[in-house]
Amino acid sequence: MEITSEIANKIKLLNEKYAEMGQDLNSYLDGLLHADFLTYWDYVQVDTLLSLQHPRTPFPDEKIFILYHQITELYFNLSLHELEQISNLKDAITIDFFIARMKRVNRYFEALTFSFDVMIEGMEQEQFLKYRMSLLPASGFQSAQYRMIEIYATNFLNLVAKDKREELRNETISTQFENIYWKSGATELATGKKTLTLLQFEKKYQQKLIDLASNLVSKNIYSVYNSLSDVDKEAAKNVMRNFDVNVNINWPLCHYKSAVRYLQRSPEDIAATGGTNWQKYLPPRFQKRIFYPELWTEAEHENWGKAWVELNVFNK
DSSP, X not given: OOOOHHHHHHHHXXXXXXXXXXXXXXXXXXXXXXXXXXXXXHHHTHHHHTTOOOOSSSOTHHHHHHHHHHHHHHHHHHHHHHHHHHHHTGGGOOHHHHHHHHHHHHHHHHHHHHTTHHHHTSSOHHHHHXXXXXXXXXXXXXXXXXXXXXXXXXXXXXXXXXXXXXXXXXXXXXXXXXXXXXXXXXXXXXXXXXXXXXXXXXXXXXXXXXXXXXXXXXXXXXXXXXXXXXXXXXXXXXXXXXXXXXXXXXXXXXXXXXXXXHHOXXXXXXXXXXXXXXXXXXXXXXXXXXXXXXXXXXXXXXXXXXXXXXXXXXXX
């Protein structure tokens, strides 16, 4: 093979690159000669991925349950990857970069929402109700990545239970965290005590989440948005509203629809078994959790999530 001037120039540049690091190019070329070609399965770690499902019961549909939750966590990780970039570039961010990354996050959540029929229609109810009892007290409630997405998204006060927000407006993140909205979703109806699900989660992640929220006070996504010019804010308004809807309406209501299918019981029955009232926790119209309240009208605040429930759950 002829050593063209283009190849010779690349060798020269490689030599300069390795020389700057005190390395010998010849040694790296020897390594390249002996190295195997990269394969898809090694690069993506397919065998490792397919070894990560460990059902606890003999019911076939449990594998669907595990895999879909793993897929969900991967999408959450992609979302955090984009939100972290926006946060880290707050002082030098361009509107094009901001909108492009927020569109990516919206696509990830849209993919999750559109695929959630895997959970709603893709498992036999009888199998689910049996193997799900073998997984207690583990719950998707314990997804730390989802909580991190929420913390990246907005001012922490917007995650406080709505009836406590005004009272705790000037309190520390630690104090506000004790009243974060999702704790009511893991509190026993009858006793008001924290469930083991919540206690496990707090033990592992509470301090990490408080630290994250403290670090993001001035560079969460809402803060970055508010630092933009008025013209740029208007350009980014739609992606922000879409993100709010995707995370705070569409995603939790997919879970609500699934819970209605598999778990619907009266509040009295739930209380009697030491359960939590997901009927009040999951629907956004009760929580009024809104990342960007200034971007919505008073009427939109009042009807937050209501139309989705009427259309998708009650078929009105």
